Amino acid sequence: MxxxxxxxxxxxxASARTAQEPPPAPEGDQQQKEKEKQQEVPPPQPAPEVQDPxxxxxxxxxxxxxxxxxxxxxxxxxxxxxxxxxxxxxxxxxxxxxxxxxxxxxxxxxxxxxxxxxxxxxxxxxxxxxxxxxxxxxxxxxxxxxxxxxxxxxxxxxxxxxxxxxxxxxxxxxxxxxxxxxxxxxxxxxxxxxxxxxxxxxxxxxxxxxxxxxxxxxxxxxxxxxxxxxxxxxxxxxxxxxxxxxxxxxxxxxxxxxxxxxxxxxxxxxxxxxxxxxxxxxxxxxxxxxxxxxxxxxxxxxxxxxxxxxxxxxxxxxxxxxxxxxxxxxxxxxxxxxxxxxxxxxLPRVEVVQEGLERLFSDTWQLDLRIQNVGILPTVSALARHRGVLSDVVLQLEGAKLLATADKPANGAPYTNASLNVRAPLSAGMLSGGEGRWLRLLLEGASGAEVRVRAGSAWAGSDVLQLTLP
Amino acid sequence: MQDRSGNWCTARGRWGALAFFLAALSAPARGQEPGGEAPPVPQEPLPEPTSGAEPATAAPAEKLEARPPARDPARGYLFLEDQPALLAQWGESPLVERLELGTSAGGRELFGVQFGAAGPRPLAQRATIFLIGGLDGTSLSGSQGVVSVISALLAHPADLPEEAAFVAIPWANPDGLARWRANATGKGRNDRATDDDGDGQVDEDGPDDLDRDGMILEMLLEDPTGPWVRGSDARFLRAAQEGEAPRFLLAREGADDDHDGRFNEDGPGGVILDHNFPVGWEDYRGPESGPWPLSEPDAKALAEMLLARRTAVVIVFQGNHGELASPGGRAQARVLLPEDEPTYRRLVEVFCAHSGRVQPRAPTLSQAREEAWPGSLVDWSYAALGALSMEIGVWGPRVQGGARGPVDAYYKNGGSAEGESPAGAPVVEQAWARWLDDTRGGSGFLDWQPIQLEGEPSAWIGGWEPYTTANPPLDVLPQALHGLDAFVLDLARNLPHLEVELREAKREGKVCLLRARVKNLGTLPSGVGPGAQSSSVRLRLEITPGVTLRAGQLETTVGHLPGRGTSDEYSWLLIAPEGSVLNLVVESAWSPPSVREVRL
CATH class of the missing domain: 3.40.630.10 (Zn peptidases)
Structure with a gap:
């Protein structure tokens, strides 16, 4: 830093435009980098000379x-x-x-x-x-x-x-x-x-x-x-x-x-x-x-x-x-x-990354997500959370019916805590700087359905994952 | 009354009798139960104006019988809709003026009146006693206390001291009181819509009358992580200890309306006005304390009114501790100055003398309430304005029991907050239980009844009925109001009264010497609180053209004077033509200017 x-x-x-790496994503997140690449605009051009003010x-x-x-x-x-x-x-x-x-x-x-x-x-x-x-x-x-x-x-x-x-x-x-x-x-x-x-x-x-x-x-x-x-x-x-x-x-x-x-x-x-x-x-x-x-x-x-x-x-x-x-x-x-x-x-910034999509039955899907805070600051301070000033990172789903959820504590760990007692909106809680959460959603939706998963919080803004069920 | 020495003048005798008489008048018809929406106010013909100023000698009973309260008290506590009838009743006195104080967050009127004896000084310039009711949004009995004090004082205008003004705001938290009155919910919070659980929705999961019995009570949810277990008296809960089961969560009666797994965590209501004042305002109480101090229109209006007046005394009638409590809503932060403690101890004695209560201590707000009570009007008005501020709990577990009632166990440990009995139930809960069992025959607590809730293993509904612990049953209300009017009148009669005492005025040629001191003829001190500079007694010499001051100060800060106290002597050396007239003026934050003319 x-x-x-x-x-x-x-x-x-130098008042000149130079090509620099964006701020490093925490924990060497490859998908994050790919996503950032997609968002990047064309390669930088030589900077015009800036006049002396x-x-x-x-x-x-x-x-x-x-x-x-x-x-x-x-x-x-x-x-x-x-x-x-x-x-x-x-x-x-x-x-x-x-x-x-x-x-x-x-x-x-x-x-x-x-x-x-x-x-x-x-x-x-x-x-x-x-x-x-x-x-x-x-x-x-x-x-x-x-x-x-x-x-x-x-x-x-x-x-x-x-x-x-x-x-x-x-x-x-x-x-x-x-x-x-x-x-x-x-x-x-x-x-x-x-x-x-x-x-x-x-x-x-x-x-x-x-x-x-x-x-x-x-x-x-x-x-x-x-x-x-x-x-x-x-x-x-x-x-x-x-x-x-x-x-x-x-x-x-x-x-x-x-x-x-x-x-x-x-x-x-x-x-x-x-x-x-x-x-x-x-x-x-x-x-x-x-x-x-x-x-x-x-x-x-x-x-x-x-x-x-x-x-x-x-x-x-x-x-x-x-x-x-x-x-x-x-x-x-x-x-x-x-x-x-x-x-x-x-600053905290939340991103939703798709880690997998599997068809379980004709209209039942398993969608694996990672919710990532790509900033180094948490999505809410401990004091604000204690005082109820700000909300957690919240997930909203459109385009399919949510049947069940599961989560896992870390990348590579098995999914646990499967729950059919699904309540909306889904909370991903507070994410520390660079922290990710893994969530598995069991969805009911027809082929061709446009599904949107939006994650957001007051501090970390919001990100939307869009996909079409095959 | 006095603070550190001297004699307090109590207004007992006829006022004591009057207080008892008011109590008798307010007694409800036997068998009537409070609660629910009160019936419409009976239309009373406007009373004829009284002729002349004879109430001082008129028999109080006859006068009051001729002008009954607007609402039959047996059918419910008075509320905002009773204003017209009350104003008609009070308006017979030319001394009453209605105040325009604006509206609450919910659009309800903040109703207030001011009154005082006829006198040379306008009400706005007099030392003012504020009577505030139900600012906590739950104490309907506090509101009733203010109404009863107004009525009693106006019934005997000749007894009112002409140097004092009264500002009375009976329903100081109209939103909270309205909700509490309707269904005993909301914890006194006003109508500010807030997102308590941070889910982006407001007021979406409030209490419900699940069993349709017309009351919203408490609800027990069996939960292995719950903090409560049933006590040895199965009606009450106690803190769970390791290994104990079954355990419970406690919530208000209601469904999980927003299906987030929590019950009634975001019900209607926002800010508790008595947590919305600046001193000790706590950021972390969440919506209850407001986004910042005085964020609520009614709290702001109250503060502005206090700032605009010579605020001498602030009495907030609320709470169910039954005591007179001094400033100090936060246990860790001392508000009351040590030098003011004797004044408050004496206030407690006088209060007990008038009300017939026994109060073995002079607690702070947090001690009386057994919980932190930050951001209160009492703390702010004492610390920032130097007012003699207090909270009077009109109702409490020992009020009906009398001086040596059945709930003395409550005070065995001085009412300390950490007290729990060996059985584990909080001491205050036991005190209420004894009141219930010994004076009400156990009627007023509904035993826990099972109820089926979707998705929940086991749930029960039960607990205290409305008009038991938070506010008294109507038949007990007169007892709770007893003596409040006499106490207030006593305070008014014993406000500090400052005068300049001229000790010497002599002339040698053109040179004049003045010596004077200030006397407090009242029995209350000239001021309290930390504001030594801003609220202290100031002595000012006003000279006319042609007069020059050679020695001495034109303005002197005298400090606070105790009741019946006298200041040091001050001297001035002047060059003044013969026949010059000077003024020595003394005043303080509480006391209007008192002028002593000196002719040289």
């Missing part, structure tokens, strides 16, 4: 417009230079960039309104993913809510510009953004980005419900949680982002701590955090900080994301202001971009 990330970084630095004042960005009336960018055309992203940006300038990306890349970018801030400003998010794939997909959220000391919004915008442009010229990015979505919400607390922000009595990062204490105990947290419209908007948006498994944010450099008393972290999830952190390691870059090392006293958005929704939050350590002032923003953006790409490839 480390090598892959380094390769991604190199690839991006000409710095332009923000006011000269692509004017804001609705997504619908934006002119479609020509496919396979050379990537247009995008306006420079200069730190620090105000909230309106951030919004202008987001609108610009959506207008310039309608095939991959769509603007969403998260909510409205207390000053009336719209809080915007940008959804990056192939627009022609409307189905639910695994989702990665990249966000920031901090003030101008943080370059998180600027970096997120740089990543968005690059990815949106690369989608049209880089098959690998296109494949990633077809299977998954990246949602970028760079300024969830717009007022914090004001040139001279007013000290608010209630602070965004203390106003979320998980581990919240009233301001009689912790000043700045409010008399009720979610008293800030910005916090309410963020929570509501997050709750509706059903496919979001990982949240990436930014944190100031500094000593790490432990979460507030009462916060939960099952051992299984701690392992996932560790695996994710290792997979996102990048040479020369500071390690990412998992949620539980952020030392939150409670009441933060990250606390809510994990404790209430079971989403895995990690933070990029921010560079110091001196580092930024010395022109380190571009290098930092490159490293964030490489890790974002890497993270997209790690």
């Amino acid at each position: 480390r090598a892959l990330a380094a390769a991604l970084l190199a690839c991006w630095c 000409k710095p332009e004042p923000v006011s000269e960005l692509v004017p804001s417009s609705t997504i619908g009336d934006a002119p479609a960018a020509p496919v396979a055309a050379p990537a247009p230079a995008h306006p420079a992203v200069v730190w620090p940006l105000s909230s309106p300038e951030v919004a202008q960039h987001l609108r610009g990306i959506a207008a310039a890349h309608p095939g991959v970018a769509a603007l969403e309104v998260v909510g409205r801030a207390s000053n009336g400003e719209e809080i915007l998010a940008l959804r990056l993913g192939a627009r022609d794939n409307a189905g639910p997909r695994p989702t990665l959220l990249l966000l920031d809510y901090q003030g101008r000391a943080s370059c998180g919004p600027e970096v997120a915008l740089s990543v968005a510009w690059e990815l949106a442009g690369s989608f049209e010229r880089d098959e690998r990015v296109r494949a990633l953004l077809t299977h998954a979505e990246l949602v970028i919400a760079p300024a969830l607390d717009p007022s914090a980005r004001a040139p001279e922000p007013v000290a608010a009595p209630v602070r965004f990062e203390r106003n979320f419900p998980s581990g919240w204490q009233p301001d009689t105990i912790r000043p700045g947290s409010g008399r009720v949680s979610l008293s800030l419209p910005e916090a309410r908007a963020a929570v509501s948006y997050l709750a509706n982002l059903k496919g979001c498994a990982v949240l990436l944010g930014f944190s100031a450099p500094g000593p790490r701590g432990v979460p507030y008393a009462g916060a939960e972290l099952p051992a299984l999830d701690r392992e996932v955090f560790a695996k994710l952190g290792a997979a996102l390691e990048l040479e020369g870059a500071t390690a990412m900080v998992p949620w539980f090392e952020l030392g939150s006293p409670g009441g933060s958005l990250f606390d809510f994301a994990y404790q209430a929704r079971g989403i895995f939050p990690l933070a990029f350590p921010l560079p110091t202001e001196e580092e930024l002032g010395a022109g380190g923003l571009d290098a930092y953006a490159l490293q964030v971009g490489a890790r974002v790409l890497q993270c997209l490839s790690l």
Whole structure:
């Protein structure tokens, strides 16, 4: 993974399209590879030379417009230079960039309104993913809510510009953004980005419900949680982002701590955090900080994301202001971009693979399936599963009648647990990263019948196996 | 009343008699059984307005007989449809104002009124006592408690202190209460449609009246992995130990409607409103606590109302523990400050004095309920608003038994949550069993009867009937309501009353010296809770043009004052022309401003 990330970084630095292997499938799954090959688009062409982005004042960005009336960018055309992203940006300038990306890349970018801030400003998010794939997909959220000391919004915008442009010229990015979505919400607390922000009595990062204490105990947290419209908007948006498994944010450099008393972290999830952190390691870059090392006293958005929704939050350590002032923003953006790409490839994704079909009687069939999570993240966190936030991987069958089921614990093992007591929908439970489940279905169906088996979960998207009974 | 020292003024005597009288009035006709859908409200002619303000001297019995409750209490608990008649009854008093609080998730009105004695200050600016009923969505008796307190207080308006306002919301969880009232299901959850079992469908597998006896009870399913076995008293279950069989799963009565192998795991209903408040809100309770705090419109409306007022006291009438419980819905997280414990212990004493109950402890919410009760209104209003907040369990296993009833075993270990008897049945279950056997002749529990369920080896239906443990049988309701009104009035009369005491005002030429202190003339403390800064007593000097302050603070945070307490002395040195008029103003989160004019 480390090598892959380094390769991604190199690839991006060169701004050239290179032929790379897709993220390795777990456990050397041959069928998986074959399937991916079928989905792959023609071999990569030499990359068009990318023009040096000409710095332009923000006011000269692509004017804001609705997504619908934006002119479609020509496919396979050379990537247009995008306006420079200069730190620090105000909230309106951030919004202008987001609108610009959506207008310039309608095939991959769509603007969403998260909510409205207390000053009336719209809080915007940008959804990056192939627009022609409307189905639910695994989702990665990249966000920031901090003030101008943080370059998180600027970096997120740089990543968005690059990815949106690369989608049209880089098959690998296109494949990633077809299977998954990246949602970028760079300024969830717009007022914090004001040139001279007013000290608010209630602070965004203390106003979320998980581990919240009233301001009689912790000043700045409010008399009720979610008293800030910005916090309410963020929570509501997050709750509706059903496919979001990982949240990436930014944190100031500094000593790490432990979460507030009462916060939960099952051992299984701690392992996932560790695996994710290792997979996102990048040479020369500071390690990412998992949620539980952020030392939150409670009441933060990250606390809510994990404790209430079971989403895995990690933070990029921010560079110091001196580092930024010395022109380190571009290098930092490159490293964030490489890790974002890497993270997209790690998201859980379910696939259904046919392993056998046998006719038992004239209209009775035995269909052997493997349900595989091809990501390294589980299809649901242990905490979310414990709290009933998300459902298991569920199978739905169309085109034939299900008579019985059986399963087997591993490849090569015999099928056991035969059951005639079939209940729909079938659950494949939770799949860890790279884990597969084997399922045998006894079906009743006529020759020529079109059978569809759909497997899906909120985090892992869905996959459909279609076959025609011989 | 007071907190740390001094004397509490109790309003016994006539109020005690009145309480007993209300109890007598509410007594149902013998032989009537509660339950089922109540018949329509009898159409009562609107009562004639009373002439003058004579109720203080009028015989309570006559007045109340002239204005009976809207619904014959023998036929059912009062509910939302009784509003018009209740308003007509209460509306005779010019002191009552109806509140617009919006609607529940299910579209039911969140009905509320405010009232108070006639006085110089508008109700909205007074120290406010909130009376909240049935927020848990199951305690119809809590709602009835609020209604009875309103009626009793309005019957004697001259007794109401003019510095206090009352906001009463009898059916604070109208969706949950409606479902509970209809068929004792839903655990008090509101009408928010939720996917409890994560199968993509909502509310598809709820309880059913399988044996068509008009009641939805409990169901035992024989299962070798089940956690329960039958106890020595075969009516009740106890935790199974290794090697014991047969074992059972316990579920509500109902079929596996969605054929997923589980019973009633996704029934109608969503959020329990009393888990939807911010302090101690627990992410992991799933749909019951809501997707986030105050996600539900009625919980939000309640919070907004409390935030908008000088919220001094919050009493939530609900629960079947029969006690006055202090803040603390999570066993591991202490909410109540040690310095407020004496106040709550004294509250328990006064409550017992009025209600005739014996309560040997001052439990927290989780202790009284024998389970965690996170995200409650009581915890939030205490911790965030500094209100004197409490839950009163109108009903409980010892309420009917009286002071030395047959269920003292319940308290042998202080009602601790881990208590199980040697026989294995939970102690609280035994307490209810004794109440059932010793006072109800065993009537109220249906023995387990076998029933055939498709695909299941063995199943039985039985358990507590409605209107036994969760809410009292109607004939016992008056006993459960006894003394609540007197307790509330006592609290209102003993709210803190802040005054500035001018100790010295002298002049030498243009130089003036002021010395003053703050006195709390009430017997309750000036505030409770952790909000020392936001809810504490503040003393402010208001000066006029031409006056300059040379020493002293224009505004001083005094902190909390105990009942009958006095603050330190504060001084100001001023340059003021002769005849200048200054104001010393004292106020707190609970108490409206009290102004002392000083002429120099």
